[in-house]
Amino acid sequence: MLEQAGARPEDERQELDRHLAECPACREADASVKAVAEHLAAWPALAVDSQRQGACLSRLVRLAKELRARAPRHAAPTRWVVRFALVGLVVALAFGLGPVGRGIYGPGAAIAWAFSSVDRWCAEGTVTPPLLGGPQTRVCNHVRIWYQQPDSLRILVDDSTEGPLYELVRRDGDTMVRDPYGLVGHGLAHEAEQLDVDELFAVRDWLAAKSIFRAPVADLGLERFGDKTVRRIKITPTGGWLAGGGGHGPEPIMLRVDAETMLPLLLETTTHGSTIVLDFEYGTDFPAES
Amino acid sequence: MPRSSLQSHMRDVELARRCSEGDREALEALVGEHYGPVVNFVHRFTGMREDAHDLAQEVFVKALRALPRYDGRAGLRTWLFTIAGNACRDALRRRRRRKEDVVDESGLALLVDRPDADLGGSPDRTALDGIRADALRRAVDQLPEVHRMAVVLRFYHDMSLQEIADVCGCTIGTVGSRLHYALKKLRKLLVDNPDAAEAVGAVEGGLSG
Numbered sequence: 001m002l003e004q005a006g007a008r009p010e011d012e013r014q015e016l017d018r019h020l021a022e023c024p025a026c027r028e029a030d031a032s033v034k035a036v037a038e039h040l041a042a043w044p045a046l047a048v049d050s051q052r053q054g055a056c057l058s059r060l061v062r063l064a065k066e067l068r069a070r071a072p073r074h075a076a077p078t079r080w081v082v083r084f085a086l087v088g089l090v091v092a093l094a095f096g097l098g099p100v101g102r103g104i105y106g107p108g109a110a111i112a113w114a115f116s117s118v119d120r121w122c123a124e125g126t127v128t129p130p131l132l133g134g135p136q137t138r139v140c141n142h143v144r145i146w147y148q149q150p151d152s153l154r155i156l157v158d159d160s161t162e163g164p165l166y167e168l169v170r171r172d173g174d175t176m177v178r179d180p181y182g183l184v185g186h187g188l189a190h191e192a193e194q195l196d197v198d199e200l201f202a203v204r205d206w207l208a209a210k211s212i213f214r215a216p217v218a219d220l221g222l223e224r225f226g227d228k229t230v231r232r233i234k235i236t237p238t239g240g241w242l243a244g245g246g247g248h249g250p251e252p253i254m255l256r257v258d259a260e261t262m263l264p265l266l267l268e269t270t271t272h273g274s275t276i277v278l279d280f281e282y283g284t285d286f287p288a289e290s
Numbered sequence: 291m292p293r294s295s296l297q298s299h300m301r302d303v304e305l306a307r308r309c310s311e312g313d314r315e316a317l318e319a320l321v322g323e324h325y326g327p328v329v330n331f332v333h334r335f336t337g338m339r340e341d342a343h344d345l346a347q348e349v350f351v352k353a354l355r356a357l358p359r360y361d362g363r364a365g366l367r368t369w370l371f372t373i374a375g376n377a378c379r380d381a382l383r384r385r386r387r388r389k390e391d392v393v394d395e396s397g398l399a400l401l402v403d404r405p406d407a408d409l410g411g412s413p414d415r416t417a418l419d420g421i422r423a424d425a426l427r428r429a430v431d432q433l434p435e436v437h438r439m440a441v442v443l444r445f446y447h448d449m450s451l452q453e454i455a456d457v458c459g460c461t462i463g464t465v466g467s468r469l470h471y472a473l474k475k476l477r478k479l480l481v482d483n484p485d486a487a488e489a490v491g492a493v494e495g496g497l498s499g
Contacts, residue, residue, distance in 0.1 A: 032473070032477050032481070033473055035477065035480075035481045036473050036476045036477050036480060036481060037445060039426055039476070039480040039481065040426065040430075040441070040445045040446070040476075042426055043334065043426050043427060043430070043446075045326075045330045045446075046329055046330050046333050046339065046342065048325060048326040048329060049343065052343045052347075053321060053322075053325045053326075055347070056321055056325060056343075056346070056347045056350055057317060057318060057321045059347060059350075059351065060309075060317050060320075060321065060350055060351070060354050061312070061314055061317055063351060063354055063355075064309070064310075064311075064312030064317065064354060065312055067310075067312070067354070067355070068311070068312050159361075161359065162358065162359055163358065163359050163360070163361045164361065167361075167362075169299075174300075176299065176300040176303065178303050178307070178361075178362065180307060180310075180358065287363075288363070
C-alpha cells in the first residue's frame with residue numbers, strides 16, 4: 001500500500017489494482033494515502049539558484065585541490081596485489097563454473113562436480129607474510145570472494161572502513177572494477193571480460209591455461225579436520241604463473257575437501273614466497289552491491 | 291542485479307572516484323545532478339529556507355571529504371542523502387539549542403522555531419498556495435524527525451523503501467511503520483480535520499507576527 005507513491009513494475013501494479021478491487025480495507029487505505037499525497041503535492045520545490053549552485057561547485061573544486069595536495073603519497077604499487085587477486089579469481093572460477101570438460105578425471109573432477117552442484121559460496125583468504133600493495137597505512141593481506149551461479153562474482157581485496165583496496169564485481173555479463181589506488185589496472189578486468197560462461201569449454205580452456213585442472217591431482221587420504229572428516233587433495237601446477245613460484249619452484253595447492261560432499265573447505269598454497277589460505281563457505285548470500 | 295542497476299552502480303562508483311580526484315567535470319555532474327534535490331530535502335526536512343543552501347553546501351563538502359570511503363554499496367544519491375540527513379539532524383539540534391537560549395533571554399522562542407517566519411510577502415509564500423500549503427508545511431513540521439524524514443524521502447524524492455531504510459539506517463519494516471504513523475497523523479491534520487492544522491498555523495503566525 002505504501003509503495004503506491006513510488007514507481008512499480010507494471011505486473012505488480014496490475015496485481016495491486018486487482019487486489020484493491022476486491023479488498024475494501026486496502027481500498028480505503030489506498031485512498032487515504034492518495035488523499036494525503038495530494039495535499040503533500042501542494043508544497044512546491046525551492047527553485048535552485050544557479051549562483052548558489054555555482055558557489056557550491058567552486059568550493060568543492062577548491063577543496064578537492066586542497067585534499068589532493070594533502071593526500072599521503074602511496075607506496076609504489078606492487079604486482080603482488082595483481083597476483084593475489086588473480087589467484088582468488090582463478091580459484092573462484094576454477095571451482096565455480098559448472099560441468100567439467102573432457103579429459104579431467106579423478107578427485108579433481110569430483111570436486112568440480114561438487115562445486116557445480118552448489119548455487120552459491122564464498123571464500124575468505126589471507127596471505128602471509130602480508131603483502132604491501134596499497135597506501136602505506138594499509139596492508140594487503142585479505143581477500144573475500146563471493147560466487148553465485150551462473151555468473152556472479154565479487155572479489156574484495158583488503159576491505160575496511162576506508163573501503164576496499166580493490167574490488168571486482170561481475171554480474172549478468174557486466175564487469176565492474178573498482179581500483180581506487182590503481183593497483184591492478186585493467187589487466188584483471190580484461191581476464192574477467194574474456195570469460196564467456198555460455199561457452200563452458202572455452203572457460204575450461206581458459207582454466208586449463210591457468211594450470212589448475214590439467215595439473216596432476218593426488219588423493220592423500222582421509223583425516224579429521226575439526227569436527228569433520230576431510231579428504232586431502234594435492235594439486236601440483238605444472239605451468240603458468242602458479243607453477244612459476246617466483247624462483248621458489250612449484251608448490252602444490254593443498255585442498256581439504258569434505259569427505260562426503262567433496263566440497264572444498266580449505267585451500268592452502270605457497271607461491272612466490274607467500275602462503276595463501278582460503279576458507280570456503282556455502283550457501284552464503286551474494287552481497288548486494290547497492 | 292539488473293543490468294541497468296549495475297550500470298548505474300558503475301557510473302556512481304566512477305563518478306565518485308573522479309570527484310575524489312578533483313575532476314572538475316565530475317564535480318559539476320555531481321553538483322548538477324544532486325544539488326537541487328539536496329537543497330529541497332534540507333528545506334523540507336528542517337523547515338529552513340534561507341539556510342537550506344548553506345546546509346546543502348556543507349553536505350557536499352562533507353561528501354567530498356568522505357568520497358574515498360564511498361564503496362558503491364548504496365547509490366550515490368542514497369549516500370548523499372544519508373550525509374544530508376545527519377547534517378540536518380545536527381542543524382536541528384543546534385536550532386533547538388539556540389531556541390532554548392532565546393527563550394531564556396527574551397521569550398521569543400517561536401520566532402526561532404519557525405525558520406520560515408520570514409516568508410511573509412515573498413514569492414515563495416505566494417507559491418505555497420495560501421493557507422492550505424502553509425498548513426501542510428506546519429503539519430509536516432509537527433511530525434517526529436524520523437517520520438518526517440521518511441515522508442519527505444518517499445513523497446518528494448520518490449525513494450524506495452529500501453533506499454529510505456539505507457538513508458535512515460533502519461530496516462524496511464521500520465520505514466513502513468514510520469510512514470504508516472506519519473500518514474495517519476497527516477491524514478488527521480490535512481484530510482479529516484484541516485481546520486486544526488490551519489488553526490495551528492494561525493496561532494503561530496499570530497504569535498510570530
